[in-house]
Amino acid sequence: MPKRRKWPNVMTKIGFIGAGKVGTALAVQLSNKGYPVVAVASRTFASAEKLAEAVPGCKAYENVQRIADNTDLIFITTPDDAILEVVSQIKWHKGNLVVHCSGAGSLDILETAQKTGAQVGAIHPLQSFASVEQAIKNIPGSTFGIEGDGPIVDLLEEMAKSLDGKAIQLGAGDKVLYHAAAVMACNYFVTLMQMSTDVWGKFGVDTNDAIEALGPLLKGTVNNIINAGLPNCLTGPIARGDAGTIQMHVDALKAKAPKLLKMYCDLGLETIPIGIAKGTLDKQKAEEIKNILEDK
Ligand SMILES: NC(=O)c1ccc[n+]([C@@H]2O[C@H](COP(=O)([O-])OP(=O)(O)OC[C@H]3O[C@@H](n4cnc5c(N)ncnc54)[C@H](OP(=O)(O)O)[C@@H]3O)[C@@H](O)[C@H]2O)c1
Numbered sequence: 001m002p003k004r005r006k007w008p009n010v011m012t013k014i015g016f017i018g019a020g021k022v023g024t025a026l027a028v029q030l031s032n033k034g035y036p037v038v039a040v041a042s043r044t045f046a047s048a049e050k051l052a053e054a055v056p057g058c059k060a061y062e063n064v065q066r067i068a069d070n071t072d073l074i075f076i077t078t079p080d081d082a083i084l085e086v087v088s089q090i091k092w093h094k095g096n097l098v099v100h101c102s103g104a105g106s107l108d109i110l111e112t113a114q115k116t117g118a119q120v121g122a123i124h125p126l127q128s129f130a131s132v133e134q135a136i137k138n139i140p141g142s143t144f145g146i147e148g149d150g151p152i153v154d155l156l157e158e159m160a161k162s163l164d165g166k167a168i169q170l171g172a173g174d175k176v177l178y179h180a181a182a183v184m185a186c187n188y189f190v191t192l193m194q195m196s197t198d199v200w201g202k203f204g205v206d207t208n209d210a211i212e213a214l215g216p217l218l219k220g221t222v223n224n225i226i227n228a229g230l231p232n233c234l235t236g237p238i239a240r241g242d243a244g245t246i247q248m249h250v251d252a253l254k255a256k257a258p259k260l261l262k263m264y265c266d267l268g269l270e271t272i273p274i275g276i277a278k279g280t281l282d283k284q285k286a287e288e289i290k291n292i293l294e295d296k
Contacts, residue, residue, distance in 0.1 A: 024050075024132045076101075105122070146168065249264065265294070
């Protein structure tokens with residue numbers, strides 16, 4: 001494999017198009033680490049001005065073209081669906097480095113820029129950003145999925161490291177699966193919490209109280225996943241082989257929350273091999289639990 005050239009050791013001027021959660025968080029944190037973030041434009045000037053106010057030396061522009069004209073490395077941090085349109089409306093320069101932060105989108109959405117001689121790449125913060133403030137806090141230490149060819153990859157990897165993060169390189173064909181997995185680990189975790197709190201609602205606990213009560217359990221589980229790893233982090237009735245408990249769950253859900261029964265059983269079936277791999281669920285108990293979950 002040919003050795004990649006190192007990116008020239010010059011301060012690359014950075015601009016942002018899209019002043020939302022990710023754009024603002026990256027701009028603030030890169031600036032904190034000494035990267036010169038000098039220009040921003042957004043759909044509305046008000047958002048661009050707000051980002052510029054948070055980053056010393058950054059100027060807000062009304063027109064996105066000014067970002068390509070005044071900076072070397074341009075982050076396109078608009079929603080995924082707007083990236084193609086934004087890239088197509090700009091006259092790119094040969095030296096521009098154009099980067100998006102989409103998790104599922106690949107480099108083909110930057111093709112127009114590449115055709116005019118710009119180098120293209122992608123850097124996806126593998127993190128969940130619900131608000132600008134929280135995004136600024138969560139960026140450091142995140143993992144960054146990086147895609148590209150040649151020296152732009154070095155530059156993006158260096159940035160990930162500067163942000164105390166970990167860089168993983170992705171090929172174009174990996175991106176959608178990488179993102180689907182992230183959606184399961186992150187967004188569907190939220191869905192599971194919604195379902196769990198709905199079940200608590202059946203015995204009169206409101207959603208916020210349920211979140212407060214289940215929160216420490218959730219944090220403990222995340223710690224176990226990170227510290228003990230798979231499959232050792234698995235606890236609970238399936239790991240113990242408590243078929244009677246699973247039968248009671250199925251009966252109660254059937255009676256009080258039938259809409260959630262299928263999901264409970266499907267996830268239970270996926271949990272059986274984890275219990276077996278951990279070594280605490282024997283084959284006979286696994287079969288018993290499987291029959292209960294398949295029977296519904
Ligand atoms: N949120 C996450 O958890 C997360 C995590 C990792 C990666 N990402 C990726 O990061 C990117 C940005 O996501 P986000 O969550 O930061 O989105 P966001 O908070 O909705 O911000 C998007 C920004 O883009 C601006 N915008 C929309 N259309 C535009 C256009 N045509 N031209 C110029 N600016 C435009 C909006 O401008 P105005 O404010 O001016 O209206 C808004 O400030 C996406 O590619 C997303 O997939 C998101």
